[in-house]
Amino acid sequence: MIRIENVSLTRGGARILHDVSLTLPKGGLTALIGPNGAGKSSLLSLIARLQPLQTGRISVEGLPVDATPGRVLARTLAVLRQDPGVASRLRVRELVGFGRFPHSRGRLTPEDDAVVAATLDQFDLTPLKERFVETLSGGQRQRALIAMTVAQATDYLLLDEPLNNLDMRYARDLMRRLRARADAGRTIVAVLHDVNQAAAYADRIVALRDGRLVAMGAPAEIMTPETLDAVFGYRMRVVEVDGRPMALHHL
Amino acid sequence: MRAVSRASPAGLAGVALLLALAAASLFVGAGHLSLARLTQDPAAWTLFAASRLPRTLAAVLAGAGLAVAGLVMQTLARNRFVEPMTAGGGQSAALGVLAVTLLWPAASLPMKMAAASAAALAASSLFVAVAQRLPPTQPLLVPLFGLAYGAVLGSALTFLAWRTDLLQYVEVWINGDFSGVLRGRYELLWLAAAATGLAWWAADRLTVLSLGRDASVGLGLDYAAMMRLGLVIVSVVSAITVTTVGMIPFVGLVAPNLVTRLVGDHLRRATPWAALAGACLTLGCDVLGRLLRHPYEAPVGTVLGVVGAAAFLWLLFGPRPARA
Known part of the structure; x- marks a missing residue:
């Protein structure tokens, strides 16, 4: 279980995260979505103790991330930053x-x-x-x-935009692999830009905007024109293909 | 040095080259020396044991140490174009000794060495701290900053030495030269070799540092502690080299660059190769310096300045390494 309590983050005078509280159960694939600058990567790097916690508490599998030795945490949680250079x-x-x-x-x-x-x-x-x-x-x-x-x-895997640079085939391969790992009981949190990938493979979607939690739920609950508008700030059509919601976000 | 001995014909060839250079170094110089005279003439033996052997060992130890220190520094700064001598390490080590000499003339050699190491550590820490803040998209900013930084420290050194009338004294540290190496005056270089061994011991963890801070933390490495260890290795090698034989440029740049091109950045593999390459380069240049205007000598710093600059230009503009 990943437990996030009252986490705020300020950088250079700008509020990046605004009192975020969130509990992700053990097992399953969670997609973090939201527009650019919503605070997705910051939240992920706080969970992965890559930057110091300013306020609030975060624990993974009961281990407080700011007080657990790095070596111990590294056997519980793995993280891939976006563009680690x-x-x-x-x-x-x-x-x-x-x-x-x-x-x-x-x-x-x-x-x-x-x-x-x-x-x-x-x-x-x-x-x-x-x-x-x-x-x-x-x-x-x-x-x-x-x-x-x-x-x-590790039991917990945090991925920041893992589909970056991947072609369609490898993107699909990766999502299927993540799905299989989640089905095997691991906990995966991935920042995804493509809401349709999130809808097709995730168990739950967490939506952030301007550093605040705007919506959280199963794909079917999030993939509505109203909720997506609230997250991304524009109206998009959502259709159903083979029983799965699909946003026509590019039209 | 396990990896070299375990390895390939290339490793054996490298060791053979080093041995050949060492043999040349033992028998080349102003005083005539041959195997026959060595067995018959006690004076020849004295020359051999008091001067030629220490000089050869000093070149090997300093060269290997500087090359490994360069490799470690390039890993810490995540930049291939930095080396400990020119980026402030050498100048600050000399500043440290000068400061001790002025403030406490009676200080023993180990104390001077400690002061040199501490000064080099402070300067290298500052250098790496700044290097990490420079944008990674502009890799040449780091060596440019290093040059300016080293020049500023060097000017401070020269100014202080000039005001205190110790310029000649300081010259000895600035210009690397093995001609003054005698038995009893180079042995601290074994400490530099020990620092090199430390780098080999910590090779895996130092290589993780090259993945960057986030990846290191993610893998559970104590990033700050490892950074400190790396800086200590770089500083100790710089300080000992400067105080025993003087500043030797380019070895820490050329040897690691040559090696990582061929065997990659994993320090477990690259460290023994860099040590070997640095030893060969330094010893070769010292022998060359003795041969150029025999029986006079060109200091190794000068020879390396020319050879190293040419080699570095080739590394920059020569053929790209083949895709492995």
Whole structure:
């Protein structure tokens, strides 16, 4: 369970988050949606203790994120920031291997090697495993970074815009994989820009706007013209395709 | 050095090159020395044990230490174009010794070394703190800042030395030179080798730092503590090198860049290679300096300035590394 209580955040005099309280149950896929600047990434990085908590409390699986040793938390929770700027001469298998760092502190055990090999395979990275990360395309790099985060094998997975740079096929692949992990009992929180991806794969959608929680619920509850208007600030048609709501947000 | 010995023909070739250079270094110089004389002439033996051997070891230790310190610094700053000597480390180490010499003339050599290390640590910490605030989209800003920063510290050093009439004294630290190395005057460089060993020991954790702060924290690394360890390694190596043999430029830049091009940024692999490359480069340039105008010598700092600048230009503008 992720418990967020009365969290506010101010940066450079600007209010980024406004008294957000929210409880996400253990297990399942939660999509965080909202317009640019809504505070989605900030909320995610606060949950992942990547920036200090100013007010309020956040705990993951009962562990307060601001008071739990980093090593302990790293075995419970993995996070991928948007654009972490890793363009180095690390080989893909080395990068994914660093996902095992919380478990082995660097020296990979045979068990770690097996996890890394399986993860490389899952993300179609095996043919690229000896390549330097700096020689990869944007989408390949994104897959390698997601693979590193997944290799951490934590119960909680936080992803900030994981579909960035991915083509349609890999975007669909990833969403299906996340769905399968959620069905297996893991807890996944992903910032998504495409509401239709959120509607198709998430168990619940959390909508933020201007640093405030505007709506939260099952996809069918959020995917209405009124709620989407309240979140994104314009009217869009919502149709039903094969029993699933779909927003024609581009028209 | 396990990775090198375990490794490939390339590793063996590298070690062979280092041994060949060491042999050359032992027998090249103003005084004539040969294996035959070494066994018969006690004076030749003295020359060998008191000067040639220490000089060779000093070049190997300083070169390896500076290359690894450069590699670590490039990892901390997440920028390939910085090196400890020119980015304030060398100048501040010299400032530290000068300050101790002025304030407390009776200070022993280890105390001076400690002062040099502390000054280098302060200067390197400030450098890395600023480097992290510069926009990552402008990678050349970091080395430019480093040059300006080093120049400012260097000017302060020169000014202070000029006012206190110690310019000649300071020259010794600024111009790297192995010709003054004698038995009993280089042994602290083994400490630089120990700092290099520390980098090898912490290689995995230092490499995680190169992924950036967020990724490091996400993986449960104590980011601040690791940063401090890296800075201590860089500072100790800089300070010891400056106080024993003087500032040696470019080794910390060229050797790591050459190595990471070929074997990648993972310090577990790159550290032994950088040490080997730095030792070969420094020793080679020292031997070259002794041969250029035999029996006179060109200081290693000068030779490296020329060789290193050429090598660096090649790294910048030469062929891109093949996609592995």
